[in-house]
Amino acid sequence: MATRDEIADAIAGMAIFVDLARPQLIGVASRFEEAFFPADSRVLRQGLTGSGFYVILDGEADVVADGQKLATLAKGDFFGEVSVLLGEPPTADIVATRPLRCIVLGGPAVEGFLVDHPRVMFRMLQASARRLRNANRRLTANQ
Amino acid sequence: MGSEAYPPGEYPIVIVGSGPGALQTSYFLGRLGIDHAVISGDSGPGGMFRKWPFFQRLLSWTKPYAPAERDSREFERWDWNSLLALEPELRGIATEFMDGTSDFPSRPLMQSNLEAFAERTGVTVRFGCRWESTRREETPDGDRFVIVTSDGEYRCRFPIFAVGVAEPYRPATPGIELAVHYADTRDAPSYAGKRLFIIGKQNSGFELATGLLQWASRIALSSPSPAKTSIETRSLVGVRARYVQPFEDSILGGGVDILSASTKGIRRLESGAFEVQLERSDNAMPMTVEADEVIAATGFTCPLRDLPDLGVATFGQSKLPAQTDFWESASVPGIFFAGTITQGAAGLKKHGIPANSGALHGYRYNARVLVRELARRHFGIAPERPALDIGDLRDHLLAEATRAPELWHQKAYLASVVSLDPDEGVRDEGIMPLTHFLDADMGDAVAMTVESDGASIFPVLYVRRGGNQEEHALDPDPLHDFEGLPHRRALATILDRLTAGASAA
Numbered sequence: 001m002a003t004r005d006e007i008a009d010a011i012a013g014m015a016i017f018v019d020l021a022r023p024q025l026i027g028v029a030s031r032f033e034e035a036f037f038p039a040d041s042r043v044l045r046q047g048l049t050g051s052g053f054y055v056i057l058d059g060e061a062d063v064v065a066d067g068q069k070l071a072t073l074a075k076g077d078f079f080g081e082v083s084v085l086l087g088e089p090p091t092a093d094i095v096a097t098r099p100l101r102c103i104v105l106g107g108p109a110v111e112g113f114l115v116d117h118p119r120v121m122f123r124m125l126q127a128s129a130r131r132l133r134n135a136n137r138r139l140t141a142n143q
Numbered sequence: 144m145g146s147e148a149y150p151p152g153e154y155p156i157v158i159v160g161s162g163p164g165a166l167q168t169s170y171f172l173g174r175l176g177i178d179h180a181v182i183s184g185d186s187g188p189g190g191m192f193r194k195w196p197f198f199q200r201l202l203s204w205t206k207p208y209a210p211a212e213r214d215s216r217e218f219e220r221w222d223w224n225s226l227l228a229l230e231p232e233l234r235g236i237a238t239e240f241m242d243g244t245s246d247f248p249s250r251p252l253m254q255s256n257l258e259a260f261a262e263r264t265g266v267t268v269r270f271g272c273r274w275e276s277t278r279r280e281e282t283p284d285g286d287r288f289v290i291v292t293s294d295g296e297y298r299c300r301f302p303i304f305a306v307g308v309a310e311p312y313r314p315a316t317p318g319i320e321l322a323v324h325y326a327d328t329r330d331a332p333s334y335a336g337k338r339l340f341i342i343g344k345q346n347s348g349f350e351l352a353t354g355l356l357q358w359a360s361r362i363a364l365s366s367p368s369p370a371k372t373s374i375e376t377r378s379l380v381g382v383r384a385r386y387v388q389p390f391e392d393s394i395l396g397g398g399v400d401i402l403s404a405s406t407k408g409i410r411r412l413e414s415g416a417f418e419v420q421l422e423r424s425d426n427a428m429p430m431t432v433e434a435d436e437v438i439a440a441t442g443f444t445c446p447l448r449d450l451p452d453l454g455v456a457t458f459g460q461s462k463l464p465a466q467t468d469f470w471e472s473a474s475v476p477g478i479f480f481a482g483t484i485t486q487g488a489a490g491l492k493k494h495g496i497p498a499n500s501g502a503l504h505g506y507r508y509n510a511r512v513l514v515r516e517l518a519r520r521h522f523g524i525a526p527e528r529p530a531l532d533i534g535d536l537r538d539h540l541l542a543e544a545t546r547a548p549e550l551w552h553q554k555a556y557l558a559s560v561v562s563l564d565p566d567e568g569v570r571d572e573g574i575m576p577l578t579h580f581l582d583a584d585m586g587d588a589v590a591m592t593v594e595s596d597g598a599s600i601f602p603v604l605y606v607r608r609g610g611n612q613e614e615h616a617l618d619p620d621p622l623h624d625f626e627g628l629p630h631r632r633a634l635a636t637i638l639d640r641l642t643a644g645a646s647a648a
Binding site: 003004005021022023024026027029030031033034035036038041042045047048049050051052089099101104105106107108109 | 314315366367368405422423424427456458459460465467473474487489491492493494495496555581582594596597612613614616
């Protein structure tokens with residue numbers, strides 16, 4: 001993975017970018033940076049400010065809060081957006097369970113990016129709605 | 144210094160390269176008495192500064208009359224171009240080469256600065272010794288890396304590659320072979336009266352545009368994303384302020400066009416000129432620009448040769464090696480990196496702002512931290528850990544935040560660490576990567592950093608106690624002085640909880 005074209009190819013089928021045409025995908029590849037995290041390294045740290053918005057290109061990571069694994073993320077999943085949007089530190093660690101490649105956008109750049117790409121914002125909202133619905137279902141089931 | 148130094152053979156460490164990253168690493172290894180070899184295919188020290196920047200003026204400043212003594216640690220904050228030295232008389236060497244024309248030294252003066260450092264410190268390099276390939280060998284005494292060179296084979300436990308990000312990168316655009324790479328730009332007068340198209344809107348593209356403003360008849364620069372200046376990003380991300388003139392020309396309609404478009408192809412016209420085919424980023428519509436010259440200011444990649452075949456993972460357009468907190472290959476333990484390549488260990492990039500590991504004023508500290516860690520981990524040399532009086536802890540931390548050049552140049556990346564061990568007492572652990580502090584199991588400790596959120600610069604104290612971590616951002620100060628009463632009070636409140644009031648005594 002390296003060039004803008006290759007990154008554009010990699011993200012083309014991802015749900016969050018599914019509405020974007022090729023030039024917009026190239027634009028995404030230009031605005032985001034590629035990042036690599038070795039297995040067992042922490043990508044996001046619970047309680048630490050200043051994080052960014054990540055989309056996984058390859059690899060896997062666990063969502064861990066207070067030492068408890070909550071979920072596993074893989075290619076096409078994204079994380080960090082809640083912290084960026086709320087301006088609050090992440091409520092969980094993201095820990096690479098095997099070598100992890102992501103594209104990342106620094107927190108201060110996220111608002112401008114989403115405003116420039118309303119279809120990405122819509123897909124992000126959709127994903128957030130699904131997560132909220134699933135959390136509600138779990139809550140209801142546990143009552 | 145010369146081609147007779149370091150004959151092929153076995154050394155504990157072999158450094159490949161002779162740019163500032165290699166010189167700095169060799170210097171600190173030498174001062175700790177760690178045997179090593181330094182080899183380079185170049186004919187003298189300096190690395191990329193023997194050739195670039197093309198217009199012969201650096202982007203990094205040295206201020207000879209800054210408000211600190213030239214031989215002090217504090218002075219390094221204002222001197223981005225001197226390599227570090229323990230001996231006071233070997234510090235701030237770059238100041239001797241400033242000729243009063245600019246606080247940005249010329250390329251030849253930078254080269255002289257680096258040559259002087261090598262000569263005065265006794266850092267020796269085997270020049271004209273070209274790295275050709277690499278392999279691994281098992282021996283009864285453990286694995287060795289074999290560095291095959293034009294002079295023979297070098298065996299070592301730990302190679303350190305300080306080979307820069309210096310291999311011209313060309314995207315796979317149809318017709319890109321018709322463009323000249325930045326690295327092959329001709330003398331400025333040869334562009335007189337030409338219509339110039341520059342692919343790329345990073346510093347190298349704007350450096351060329353700035354230098355050729357008085358020569359070219361028109362200049363167009365293009366890349367898919369809008370160009371931002373370092374003033375807008377409030378960091379070294381973006382086009383440096385030195386190169387804003389093309390922006391003004393563009394805004395005022397003075398003959399520079401700054402485009403946001405993907406380059407889809409280049410073709411030669413019957414007239415001999417070139418047609419650059421573009422796709423606009425805003426509406427995906429095609430457009431063409433006719434030019435007499437096309438220059439690809441598309442960046443550089445790491446010349447890692449066959450290291451990926453050994454398993455060294457790389458990432459990004461520059462093919463940077465993926466690295467640990469201490470600049471070791473994340474996929475092949477034992478292989479280390481120094482110099483501008485250390486930007487591959489990105490750290491936290493808090494608030495989207497990167498460290499300055501890609502530049503000398505950042506990676507010179509990475510080299511010192513790397514050598515300290517190598518010495519501790521593999522050569523049985525324990526780092527100095529001076530004891531601190533608990534009553535001095537607050538003032539020590541605020542002095543570091545205000546004056547430590549490591550923290551100012553490597554924001555949210557390098558931290559000044561103090562351990563608080565019940566048995567050993569309070570110890571100054573020195574400078575270490577912030578990510579290491581956050582992730583390593585090293586008992587109760589505090590770490591001070593300087594950080595920026597894109598709006599202001601402020602100190603941050605990280606506290607680790609009983610397995611828990613806290614982050615405490617202190618207020619910024621208009622003069623960046625964090626040693627005044629408000630910061631003393633604020634930090635005392637935090638530290639009192641840790642040290643039962645003794646720190647603010």
